[in-house]
Amino acid sequence: MTDFEALKTAVIRGSRNDVSAIVQAAIDNGEDINPILDRGMIPAMREIGERFSRNEAYVPELLIAARAMQSGLALIEPLIAASGRKSIGKIAIGTVKGDLHDIGKNLVAIMLKGAGYDVIDLGVNCDLDKYEEGITRGAQIIACSSLLTTTMTYMKDVVEHFKGKGVKVIIGGAPVTQAYADEIGADGYSQDATGAVKLVDCLLKAC
Numbered sequence: 001m002t003d004f005e006a007l008k009t010a011v012i013r014g015s016r017n018d019v020s021a022i023v024q025a026a027i028d029n030g031e032d033i034n035p036i037l038d039r040g041m042i043p044a045m046r047e048i049g050e051r052f053s054r055n056e057a058y059v060p061e062l063l064i065a066a067r068a069m070q071s072g073l074a075l076i077e078p079l080i081a082a083s084g085r086k087s088i089g090k091i092a093i094g095t096v097k098g099d100l101h102d103i104g105k106n107l108v109a110i111m112l113k114g115a116g117y118d119v120i121d122l123g124v125n126c127d128l129d130k131y132e133e134g135i136t137r138g139a140q141i142i143a144c145s146s147l148l149t150t151t152m153t154y155m156k157d158v159v160e161h162f163k164g165k166g167v168k169v170i171i172g173g174a175p176v177t178q179a180y181a182d183e184i185g186a187d188g189y190s191q192d193a194t195g196a197v198k199l200v201d202c203l204l205k206a207c
């Protein structure tokens, strides 16, 4: 059984090898993947963020924690993807212009793939042209991620850009709320990756 505290500590310390070893052991033991995320890696990122707010951690510590988390995600991704059904829709996802945070966006992409969607990952710092590229490549929905209060406002530009063009725009990220989504006229909001899958299911299957 995974020691979630040890996993959390390994992410916070940025110990990539320890994170990979703990996650791989959980996979080898056939454990459920969700608690690895929900009780280990995601709380670790929250904790390092709180330390950053208190000036007890700085950008380099955030970076190495992020890399450690990515190494765990890389092991989990193939498992989730393998559980997917045949493609049931195409989603383009990207972090908005000015924003380089990609862990949450990656997690949403992984969960969508796991649920059977084709995902076009547009990366970070996406401007309108980049989101347009997603539509050119066949996406039915644009998903925008933002982690900064200074960049979430760009979501309004994306929503306005695609209004009346038959493209649905959904949004998420730590500072984003349902109220903000309503205010800018987005087609949907979700608080986390699992919610993003349910939201896309609803939009494409009219639940």
Ligand code: B1M
Residues within 6 Å of the ligand: 042, 045, 046, 047, 048, 049, 050, 052, 053, 059, 060, 062, 063, 066, 098, 099, 100, 101, 102, 103, 104, 105, 107, 108, 143, 144, 145, 146, 147, 148, 149, 150, 170, 171, 172, 173, 174, 175, 189, 190, 191, 192, 193, 194, 196
């Ligand atoms: Co940044 N950073 N950062 N950072 N960083 C935050 C976001 C911050 C809250 C830290 C803090 O002050 N406590 C703060 C923002 C404050 C604010 O705007 N109010 C902050 C800051 C200030 C900054 C810089 C400005 C710091 C600086 O340089 N002085 C800078 C900005 C750079 C830029 O983007 N231009 C910066 C840089 C960085 C790093 C590069 C060092 C690194 C990112 C590395 C990477 O992503 N590859 C980093 C990190 C790691 C963080 C924290 C610690 C962790 C973010 C994370 O990965 N969380 C973060 C603190 C925090 O969030 N508590 C912080 C884990 C991830 C799984 O959660 O991304 O929320 P999250 O995703 C969730 C949901 O939000 C949702 O589902 C995901 C899974 O459940 N979701 C969606 C996300 N996108 C979605 C899209 C959807 C639906 C749901 O579409 C429909």
